[in-house]
Amino acid sequence: MEAINEKVVYENPLLSIRTFRTLRDEGGFTNWHYHKQLELLLIMEGHLDVYLEEDSYHLGPGEVIIIGDSELHRDRSSKVLDYIVLQFDLEQFFDHSSIPYMRYFSETHTPLSKANYIFRENEEIKTQTAACVEGILKEVSRKDTGYELAVSILIKQILLLLLRGDTRKMLVEQDNFEKIRLKPVLDYVENHLNDRIQVEEVCKIANMSYYYFVKYFKKTIGLSFTEYVNYRKVKWAERILLTKDLSISEVGEKIGMPNMAHFYKMFKKYNDCSPKQFQRKMLAWQRP
Numbered sequence: 001m002e003a004i005n006e007k008v009v010y011e012n013p014l015l016s017i018r019t020f021r022t023l024r025d026e027g028g029f030t031n032w033h034y035h036k037q038l039e040l041l042l043i044m045e046g047h048l049d050v051y052l053e054e055d056s057y058h059l060g061p062g063e064v065i066i067i068g069d070s071e072l073h074r075d076r077s078s079k080v081l082d083y084i085v086l087q088f089d090l091e092q093f094f095d096h097s098s099i100p101y102m103r104y105f106s107e108t109h110t111p112l113s114k115a116n117y118i119f120r121e122n123e124e125i126k127t128q129t130a131a132c133v134e135g136i137l138k139e140v141s142r143k144d145t146g147y148e149l150a151v152s153i154l155i156k157q158i159l160l161l162l163l164r165g166d167t168r169k170m171l172v173e174q175d176n177f178e179k180i181r182l183k184p185v186l187d188y189v190e191n192h193l194n195d196r197i198q199v200e201e202v203c204k205i206a207n208m209s210y211y212y213f214v215k216y217f218k219k220t221i222g223l224s225f226t227e228y229v230n231y232r233k234v235k236w237a238e239r240i241l242l243t244k245d246l247s248i249s250e251v252g253e254k255i256g257m258p259n260m261a262h263f264y265k266m267f268k269k270y271n272d273c274s275p276k277q278f279q280r281k282m283l284a285w286q287r288p
Helices: 099-105 112-121 123-142 147-165 176-191 199-206 210-221 225-243 248-254 260-271 275-286
Strands: 017-024 038-045 048-052 056-059 064-067 073-077 081-088
Touching: 017 123, 038 048, 038 123, 048 064, 056 064, 064 112, 064 123, 081 123, 099 147, 099 176, 099 210, 112 123, 112 147, 123 147, 176 199, 176 210, 176 225, 199 210, 199 225, 210 225, 225 248, 225 260, 225 275, 248 260, 248 275, 260 275
Parallel strands: none
Antiparallel strands: 017 081, 038 064, 038 081, 048 056, 048 073
């Protein structure tokens, strides 16, 4: 049977997560499927067997599992299963200061599910992660003022728990020197988002040859330099669309993407919609 590419729909377009608590009253297998979002499952009652391409996990009450971006998986539940599902787009929770850490979760070397040993070997981290998952569900359900901030903090807390609990170094380890060496480049990008940023120019700032810089940046950040610049430009465009009264072409000019076809292509890559559709969705959500 062909694996299903599951499309995850976010309730709040400002917050790239989907979370819910659900009850299964019949046991059985789900189909093989995958999605671009990271997924955490927290078992409240019952048992769940989760199957990945190379591993399988038997989960009981209070246990947590993480499934990586686009990892193929399926599961088999007991007759009664009460559990929480949390799915989120990792990129949306990193900003300029924290994006170098994204490479730890980029899965370029090993699937993120390999980090599940942390929950088995560290009871405290498992308990804290479970509390974060429950906290996120509570925030999303109540929607109190500032709940988006609370959710972002809790997502980052989960990522921090994984990073600091990774005694086997299954997540890619990185020397702080590498990040420090690229800081002038990252600062330059932030200060020149309205320009056409040339790789040759930042090579001079980093004091590296073109070919060494391209490999070094990808290894350190987890994105190619071009991907990173486009990502930061799109993030800036999102802010402008929500805070300034400018036309789409004016926004493209402001972020240094005057070619509308290119602007639309890059924007859709990160948002699955056009700039105008994004603006309408976000502004409609913000209205009381």
